[in-house]
Amino acid sequence: MLIELESVTKIYNKGRPNEVKALTGVSLTIEPQTMVCLKGASGSGKSTLLSIVGCVFPPTSGRASIAGKQLSRLPDRFLTIHRRETIGFIFQQFNILPGLTVMDNITLPLLPLGVSPRERRKKARILTEQLSITHRENFLANQISGGELQRVAIARALINNPPIILADEPTAHLDSRLSMEFMSIMNDLRLAGKTIIIASHDTLVTDHPQVHHIVGVKDGRIHVP
């Protein structure tokens, strides 16, 4: 099993007055090479769930096994290493740095790994070619279109060749054409062997024919409608 959560709970600010129980008793398994959608209202716990699957933090209680590692057993430093090797993250706002070139944005995750500039460019070139943005490599990120920005975000998520791609409300700032294009790229990646998990309440995503499983999230619990 690629991803296995068992009775996962996440409490933010535990024991403090601002304590929030974001996830309660979440059990979930995700097979390799599937496309899964986490569907739920704002505040239901989708991003928190993605953060646990994305090895950002371990659950407060319960077990989370991601690509063969039990998160609670990993010291912080190893959690970070595991995340870098395993997870590609695509955010709602894409989190692209506007003052950097497309090339520098894409290769950013390689900096802490000590990959040489030449090797970084080589890896990025393969992705910019796949995603048809090679002609934008030297543009500043604030000089390209929304659709190109989305592709830069996808390329950056792929640069470490992670088996798992997580996307948090990726279509929130895209029109319907670009949203469908996003889903089509995700499907291609899945066919190429990736496992894709998308948190969204956009029906273009949740009703997409290539989504294998829809996991309903409600008030921090998996919700079977």
Ligand SMILES: Nc1ncnc2c1ncn2[C@@H]1O[C@H](COP(=O)(O)OP(=O)(O)O)[C@@H](O)[C@H]1O
């Ligand atoms: N860093 C945080 N600190 C405290 N509470 C948080 C934090 N992140 C999220 N929450 C709370 O946890 C709950 C679930 O949030 P979230 O996972 O972001 O839901 P969704 O992504 O579905 O909107 C919400 O009540 C939210 O306010």
Ligand SMILES: [Mg+2]
């Ligand atoms: Mg969210």
